[in-house]
Amino acid sequence: MHMADALLAPAVAATMYVASASAAGVSIHKLKKDDEPSKLPVMAVTSALVFAGQMINYTIPGTGSSGHMCGGMMLSALLGPYAGFLSMIVILAIQCLFFADGGLMALGANCWNMAFYGCFVGYFLIWRPIMNGKWFGEGKSAERARIIAASIIGCVVTLQLGAFSVVLETSLSGITELPFGAFCALMQPIHLAIGLVEGLITAAVLVFVHDSRPELLSGVELSEEGSAKRSLKTVVAILAIVALVVGGGLSLLASGNPDGLEWALFGNADGGYSTNMGLDEENFGVSSGAADKAESIQEKTSFLPDYAFPGSESAAGTTVSGIVGSAIVAGVAILICLAGGFFRKRKMKTE
Amino acid sequence: MQKALAELSEMDELAARKSPVHALHPAAKLLTTIAYILITLSFDKYDLSGIIPMVLWPVLMYQISGVELRTCFYKLRIVLPLVMAVGLFNPLFDKEIMLTIGGVGVSGGVISMITLMLKGVFCLMVSFLLMATTKIDSLCAALRKLHVPAMMVSLLQLTYRYVGVMTEELAVMTDAYHLRAPGQKGIHISAWGSFLGQLLLRSMDRAQELYASMLLRGYHDHFHYADIERFKLRDALFMAGCILFFILLRYGNIAQLLGGLVIR
Numbered sequence: 001m002h003m004a005d006a007l008l009a010p011a012v013a014a015t016m017y018v019a020s021a022s023a024a025g026v027s028i029h030k031l032k033k034d035d036e037p038s039k040l041p042v043m044a045v046t047s048a049l050v051f052a053g054q055m056i057n058y059t060i061p062g063t064g065s066s067g068h069m070c071g072g073m074m075l076s077a078l079l080g081p082y083a084g085f086l087s088m089i090v091i092l093a094i095q096c097l098f099f100a101d102g103g104l105m106a107l108g109a110n111c112w113n114m115a116f117y118g119c120f121v122g123y124f125l126i127w128r129p130i131m132n133g134k135w136f137g138e139g140k141s142a143e144r145a146r147i148i149a150a151s152i153i154g155c156v157v158t159l160q161l162g163a164f165s166v167v168l169e170t171s172l173s174g175i176t177e178l179p180f181g182a183f184c185a186l187m188q189p190i191h192l193a194i195g196l197v198e199g200l201i202t203a204a205v206l207v208f209v210h211d212s213r214p215e216l217l218s219g220v221e222l223s224e225e226g227s228a229k230r231s232l233k234t235v236v237a238i239l240a241i242v243a244l245v246v247g248g249g250l251s252l253l254a255s256g257n258p259d260g261l262e263w264a265l266f267g268n269a270d271g272g273y274s275t276n277m278g279l280d281e282e283n284f285g286v287s288s289g290a291a292d293k294a295e296s297i298q299e300k301t302s303f304l305p306d307y308a309f310p311g312s313e314s315a316a317g318t319t320v321s322g323i324v325g326s327a328i329v330a331g332v333a334i335l336i337c338l339a340g341g342f343f344r345k346r347k348m349k350t351e
Numbered sequence: 352m353q354k355a356l357a358e359l360s361e362m363d364e365l366a367a368r369k370s371p372v373h374a375l376h377p378a379a380k381l382l383t384t385i386a387y388i389l390i391t392l393s394f395d396k397y398d399l400s401g402i403i404p405m406v407l408w409p410v411l412m413y414q415i416s417g418v419e420l421r422t423c424f425y426k427l428r429i430v431l432p433l434v435m436a437v438g439l440f441n442p443l444f445d446k447e448i449m450l451t452i453g454g455v456g457v458s459g460g461v462i463s464m465i466t467l468m469l470k471g472v473f474c475l476m477v478s479f480l481l482m483a484t485t486k487i488d489s490l491c492a493a494l495r496k497l498h499v500p501a502m503m504v505s506l507l508q509l510t511y512r513y514v515g516v517m518t519e520e521l522a523v524m525t526d527a528y529h530l531r532a533p534g535q536k537g538i539h540i541s542a543w544g545s546f547l548g549q550l551l552l553r554s555m556d557r558a559q560e561l562y563a564s565m566l567l568r569g570y571h572d573h574f575h576y577a578d579i580e581r582f583k584l585r586d587a588l589f590m591a592g593c594i595l596f597f598i599l600l601r602y603g604n605i606a607q608l609l610g611g612l613v614i615r
Binding site: 004007010032049057058059104174176205212213336341 | 355359384385388389392396400404406407411415426427440443460463470474478482505506510520536538548550551554604605606607610611614
């Protein structure tokens with residue numbers, strides 16, 4: 001689910017950065033207020049472990065394939081949502097910096113899609129209510145069942161949310177011509193399967209931890225103190241989850257056949273584009289005094305204007321010179337490479 | 352998993368080399384890289400001739416820094432197809448002919464696909480360049496200078512330190528598991544929980560020891576960095592020059608200018 005830089009427009013990337021950074025700011029503030037400096041090494045070691053754990057292949061019984069885990073749910077169950085969120089950010093940053101998995105600019109969006117939902121939505125709406133609820137009765141085996149239910153539901157729901165966000169962000173960036181509905185239909189079912197497998201793996205690990213060291217699990221009340229107060233919250237959470245799952249399921253059915261409106265919205269580029277390569281503004285768009293004025297203001301202020309080259313004459317002329325110029329640029333690039341190689345060789349000889 | 356370890360150490364080795372690019376202040380490099388990516392992304396999706404000259408900067412930097420382009424593309428072999436895949440649908444949906452070359456019509460979808468792919472490749476190239484010429488410690492120090500919260504930076508540094516340790520440990524465990532379960536692909540479902548769980552428990556204890564040893568060495572609140580080089584005039588000039596160059600490429604279509612010179 002890691003998004004690359006090319007999939008995002010700068011405005012969307014910046015928005016997602018702001019969103020993720022504010023969530024990170026809140027998390028840091030919370031952790032500082034709790035004053036748990038000893039958490040830092042625990043967070044570091046656990047996130048390093050999750051990072052490495054992502055490379056393990058888990059065989060899925062009955063099929064020939066294998067699954068992986070991503071770890072957002074697991075980290076928040078072990079470290080709590082705030083520390084879990086920060087750990088996930090660091091994991092994503094290392095993946096992006098050292099393995100080119102997701103881009104530098106897309107980091108904000110990736111943190112939101114994979115860490116925010118997994119840690120905050122997964123923890124507050126799913127993990128904690130289920131773990132502190134009365135599902136499956138009392139006792140150790142009931143607790144185990146609750147862990148399994150919470151992990152699977154949590155992973156499926158948070159991955160669905162994440163996948164939907166990817167679709168939304170890409171569509172808003174205007175990058176792909178793929179209609180919104182079709183893109184959804186592509187992403188959601190794949191992530192339903194991934195979420196199920198991830199949920200199972202998370203459940204297996206958490207049950208193991210629960211059996212051997214239950215105190216490590218976060219947000220789980222081991223004593224039998226009153227959970228009656230939470231019942232309403234639990235109901236609301238369960239309803240929300242059901243709604244999401246049903247919604248996700250319905251969207252699969254519905255979006256297999258993208259409807260006309262979506263097609264019109266996302267699929268169909270303005271007719272004006274055909275005659276110019278986005279280099280010539282006059283040929284399309286509304287032309288009224290106000291619109292022109294607004295356009296000229298936008299042109300001056302906007303970071304992303306539909307760029308027009310001054311003095312570009314006909315569409316044909318600009319294209320040809322564009323092609324020739326691009327070829328020259330390519331030639332220059334190759335020359336730079338050759339020159340670099342030449343100087344390096346000479347340096348090696350002198351050494 | 353061994354491969355990931357090898358890749359990590361390869362990055363460290365690349366970053367430890369010496370070149371004019373390596374010698375630049377990490378903050379200058381980081382900011383310039385971000386500016387480059389932002390400007391590259393801001394090109395219109397049909398502005399193919401505008402985006403092509405953006406290749407000049409990374410190519411020049413690779414040559415100056417002595418990092419081979421081949422290493423970069425070898426490393427990106429897994430990621431690149433994913434970036435390409437999204438653009439692949441564009442030709443199917445956007446079929447309006449935009450220009451004709453020798454009688455063959457090229458549709459808007461093809462142009463936007465190529466532009467998207469180039470954007471992806473360029474961004475990956477510069478991010479790789481940043482990491483190949485900057486050590487993680489100096490990058491962290493630079494982040495600290497840019498007022499990224501101390502907790503995030505320390506966490507990043509510590510995690511990076513332990514990624515190697517944990518990967519090695521898990522690699523040993525996977526090897527041991529496979530030796531005892533020959534002919535089996537991956538980890539069997541009966542061991543899903545205990546395999547990672549065992550290591551998790553051990554690591555939690557290790558983290559406590561780690562914290563104790565940090566305290567014994569005078570850790571309080573954040574790490575201290577040995578003084579990294581100061582932000583010199585050279586770094587400021589590099590940054591300003593590069594960003595000016597990007598803006599020039601963004602607002603003046605160099606490819607068209609050059610082409611116009613030749614054609615007319």
